Amino acid sequence: MRDDVLSGGFADTPVEAARAFRAALEAMARPGSIHRVEGARAPAPVSEAAAVLLLTLCDRETPLYLAPGHDVAPVRDWVAFHIGAPLVGASEAMFALGGWQALAPLDAYRIGTPDYPDRAVTLIAELVNLAPEGARLSGPGIRETARLSLPEVAAFQRNHHLFPLGWDAFFTCGDRLAALPRTSVVEAG
Secondary structure, three states: OOHHHHOOOOOOHHHHHHHHHHHHHHHHHOOOOOEEOOOOOOOOOOOHHHHHHHHHHOOOOOOEEEOOOOOOHHHHHHHHHHOOOOEOOHHHOOEEEEEHHHHOOHHHOOEOOOOOOOOEOEEEEEOOOOOOOOEEEEOOOOOOOEEEOOOOHHHHHHHHHOOOOOOEEEEEEOOEEEEEOOOOEEEOO
């Protein structure tokens, strides 16, 4: 195996995983907030923040979809070595990783069922820019409003109308992450 596949995991797993899990929870609980994370490195094109999320949220029992552009041999090998998550098609995934455009079509993913709305996918969308500007967010976890540079407002509006069904999303850029649960109301900025 190549060195970039064998390296890149947490150096101090209990401490770094706990910090990363807290950042992921904070991001999801406070939509629009941006958090810095560190401690993981995956082969390109996976960002540090996306690698941290994968190591923290996925395991052998978490079906993972790698979108085109991220579905490359070094990334597949890194996932197999560090996480062991089964790689599956979009319709079977509990987590999906890729650039926003590559994750399309969004209706290919699980949105849960009325009895089990938690059986929906969580998207990890790699963005070129992640900033507290752009779309206006409101809803649970947001004091009044927040702003976040979302790639496509209409998709998040459609997703919100599916509530309690729908997908949740993390956004990553370099060492930063943010999240947007399906409960958030999104308006154009």
